[in-house]
Amino acid sequence: MTARKLRPYFLSHPIVVLTDSPLGRIMTHAEVSGRMVKWTIELGEYDIEYQPRAAIKAQALTDFLIEMIPPAEEEVWRIFVDGASNLSGCRVGVVIITPSREKIKLALKIDPRVTNNEAEYEAVLSGLQAAQEVGASRVIIYSDSQLVAQQIKGGYETKDEKMLKYLKLNTARAATFTDWSIEQIPQEENGEADNLAKMAASISEVSTREIMCFTRMVLSINEEIPPVQKSSWMTPIVEYIIHEKLPENRVQATKIKKQVHRFVFLNNVLYRRSYQGPLLKCLSEDEVEYVLREIHEGCCGEHLGGTALSRKLFWPDSGGPE
Template sequence: MDPIKYIFEKPALTERIARWQMLLSEYDIVYVTQKSIKGSALAEYLAHQPISDYQPMQPEFPDEDIMALFVENKEDKNEKAWTVLFDGASNVMGHGIGAVLIFPENQYIPMTARLCFNCTNNIAEYEACAMGIRAAIESKAKILNVYRDSALVIHQLKGEWETRDTKLIPYQAYIRGLIEYFDSITFNHIPREDNQLAYALATLSSMFEVDQDAELPMIEMKSRAEPAYCHFIEEEVDGKPWYFDIKHYLKTREYPEKASENDKRALRRLAGGFMLSGDILYKRNHDLVLLRCVDAKEAELVLKEVHEGTFGTHMNGHSMARKILRAGYFWLTMENDCCTHVRKCEKCQVYADNINVPPTTLNVLSAPWPFSMWGIDVIGAIEPKAVLTPSLS
């Protein structure tokens, strides 16, 4: 980390390091490692971040008769702030921009466009900002908050940084003309994690070639908390086990009825890790050990026997799943089922290794014997050094 110390204290010198050491030897430099000064850490931090508009504190209260102070809200009650998130993307595939207009009622309007001309990443940023501001003007917004994770564009639009690129000066003048349509507009810098939706729209438009004659597809996004196979493996409403289609394919090489091409391809890829011996289906483990596939009823019996059976030690869910694999059994939701079974075990809840020590020391409330003899009640504990003995007088 310290180049001067590295040059003077390296035992084996290379050609370039030896040359530097030779050049520095004429100055009689003696290297001493500086000790850490914790007291100057705050002073160095304040020195690197000076405040231009510093004002001394005034502790005197202007009027002692004032009971409370309220900040006047400048925004009209009927006019709430709108929000615009924008981002631009430039890569080998092309250039794209994305923006998100957020209504005061938390309604989102995503917008995306592909730039069919040569531009830089900063030009794409200004194009995305202009698209979002124009959408806010069309929606008749009067108070607007603009957010972006690019510090360069935000500080240039706020006027804090100078714009030297001749290609960006017309964009900056154009956006300043759009600002006049609003009563109040602010530009704010946010981290990349808070601008993921606009970033995804910009990346999608940069990698997707738009055909002006064809109709664009509508993208629908959903959220799923569980894998797709969990919904029909656990239920088994038709009375068939979860491995029925895999077993039927390995036996007859036939696909299920009404199966699409994607389903057939997924079934072939999934069946490659299984082997059928007679009427029993086995799963090939990573160490080529064959594991017997069991259905939901057999899996429940295996869970009870391994967890609280003859040799069961009431282990946790992950350890129990590994023990079941060593025993030679397999099903797809094994680890999740083991953790759920452990949480429902009554003995694990009763005899759990809980810490029963109180967080603080307990105080004795009984009085010492000298005070109890003279009829004096003492509340609370007294340390041994503070115990007083009554005098005979």
């Protein structure tokens, strides 16, 4: 259990195990069988040395076990959202408050011009998407839009075609959570999300420890789904994370084992860990083409050679995904 949870450290450093049991002799015995063989193979990739240990206080072991056992039920994540629209486009502010009371702030600008109600829906959808990205399963959305909150709850009838599309998309996205709800709050209680929405009017693409700001060219209800690529550079990494399956080629297998600690697989999406920053979403070659096309055609009005640029970004000369 320790080796799996601390895998990046076990791969990078020699390990000394203090134990009164003759684990060292058992692990290297030629006649081990059954479950011991599986443990020996799994731990064989690490540089582990077994040494006898002195007495340890029982309370220290108890405290360690309590820390390692996950909570029975995840606490609720609170998400405050606000959206607005003007001549420059749709502006969205999202404030995520974690169960430990930490804050994640997002400011989003969407180029197409929409109504204020559509902007409020975009804010709710952005909040749900952000909650999915951070792995939350129980969330409460707080919005100061009475119309959007009541339509989602079923208190107001929805007749407008666009509002129906937003409502269906919201229902589909919310279905991915174990438990979720939306509450209407007074505008004065939603000041932080409102300030982020105002800030989004003049933002450029940036990510800091306090606020993540970005732009999007397409509305949620009009987004095209990039073509699915059955196999990509991510496939062997995901296969090893989920099934511990390695390529038959020994060189490739060794390379993946060295790289895998840099990645994490959440909600069927592969992310790369960044140094003191957010998780970076990994893209397949088809998805890179789609993103580059949206950026360059939306901003520059022209089509650039996406394939060459995507290879430079994701397959550098040094080898391996970056």
